[in-house]
Amino acid sequence: MKYDIIGDIHGHADELEELLAKLGYSKNDKGVYTSGDPNRQAIFVGDFVDRGPRQFHAIEIAKDMVENGYAQAVMGNHELNASMYHTHVEKDGQLVPLRAHSEKNNHQHRVFLEAQKTDPVRARRNIDWVKKLPLFLELEGVRVVHAVFDQNEIDLLRKGGVIDDENRIRPDQWEVIADYKAPLGRAVERLTKGIEVDLPEGVSYQDAEGIVRTQGRIKWWVDLNDKASLTLDKIVMDVPEGSIPAAPVPADILQLMERAQHGNTPIFFGHYWQKGETPAIEIPGAICIDQSIAKGGHLAAATVTVEKGMVQDIAFTSVKSKAKAAGHTATHGATRG
Numbered sequence: 068m069k070y071d072i073i074g075d076i077h078g079h080a081d082e083l084e085e086l087l088a089k090l091g092y093s094k095n096d097k098g099v100y101t102s103g104d105p106n107r108q109a110i111f112v113g114d115f116v117d118r119g120p121r122q123f124h125a126i127e128i129a130k131d132m133v134e135n136g137y138a139q140a141v142m143g144n145h146e147l148n149a150s151m152y153h154t155h156v157e158k159d160g161q162l163v164p165l166r167a168h169s170e171k172n173n174h175q176h177r178v179f180l181e182a183q184k185t186d187p188v189r190a191r192r193n194i195d196w197v198k199k200l201p202l203f204l205e206l207e208g209v210r211v212v213h214a215v216f217d218q219n220e221i222d223l224l225r226k227g228g229v230i231d232d233e234n235r236i237r238p239d240q241w242e243v244i245a246d247y248k249a250p251l252g253r254a255v256e257r258l259t260k261g262i263e264v265d266l267p268e269g270v271s272y273q274d275a276e277g278i279v280r281t282q283g284r285i286k287w288w289v290d291l292n293d294k295a296s297l298t299l300d301k302i303v304m305d306v307p308e309g310s311i312p313a314a315p316v317p318a319d320i321l322q323l324m325e326r327a328q329h330g331n332t333p334i335f336f337g338h339y340w341q342k343g344e345t346p347a348i349e350i351p352g353a354i355c356i357d358q359s360i361a362k363g364g365h366l367a368a369a370t371v372t373v374e375k376g377m378v379q380d381i382a383f384t385s386v387k388s389k390a391k392a393a394g395h396t397a398t399h400g401a402t403r404g
């Protein structure tokens with residue numbers, strides 16, 4: 068079996084089509100991309116929407132492939148947000164969205180909302196599809212998730228009846244998981260948004276907008292064999308150089324990192340805006356496939372060959388962003404995936 072695991076797309080459908088072509092996929096007589104090989108499938112790590120220009124197309128290319136058995140996909144945090152934004156529940160006789168239609172949220176989702184104005188039916192159809200995406204996949208020889216594969220959280224979601232046998236959020240569970248402070252909501256957040264923790268007492272940094280932050284997102288896929296030399300400054304992501312001390316990593320953070328790396332089946336994920344044309348293999352068991360297409364970077368794929376349940380080979384392919392260098396969303400504010 069061969070899997071072409073494709074990174075975060077964020078509306079960059081042109082680059083997606085270019086990447087698929089480069090990987091040897093072409094449209095069949097129904098206009099659906101296929102490898103033409105029943106033993107070769109595309110796998111999408113999520114984040115189809117927000118930021119880039121052609122979000123309906125990005126979803127529909129993947130949707131058509133999935134519905135025809137040519138691909139599989141998992142939900143990214145941007146699909147989670149979009150699902151919440153477009154799902155309403157009744158409160159005190161009024162319909163309210165599970166994700167507030169605040170200025171900040173509207174701004175983040177603005178390209179999709181513009182497209183929705185022109186074609187609300189198509190927007191609804193696409194939201195209905197992303198709401199049914201699984202939170203993770205366990206395939207022959209590989210695991211796929213948007214941000215973090217945490218078995219404890221998965222068990223919690225299973226026991227709590229939040230996800231079905233195909234790892235999809237049950238239709239009646241959206242209101243339950245909308246509370247990110249409660250355990251089930253936090254579990255969904257962990258899988259799609261990763262490990263974000265309070266920094267130790269007294270540690271803070273200023274983000275790109277000058278806001279002082281006391282929380283950090285953790286780079287969990289680092290070598291944990293030499294824990295003594297692992298320091299906080301090496302694992303807190305997206306902070307200005309020198310703002311985090313080279314202090315020991317607190318035990319609770321270390322434990323979450325160990326959980327994220329647990330298991331013998333390699334994990335492929337996206338979410339964390341990486342630099343460079345192709346993904347870097349930092350540890351063999353966990354490979355990030357997000358090369359920052361929405362920041363003027365690249366859209367990448369890992370072609371993974373699996374035989375007898377084991378990964379035999381990994382090859383990378385990527386295409387460059389077609390976005391103009393200046394004046395694009397690429398430079399807008401914080402760059403959290």
Ligand SMILES: [Mn+2]
Nearest residue numbers: 114144338404
């Ligand atoms: Mn993401």
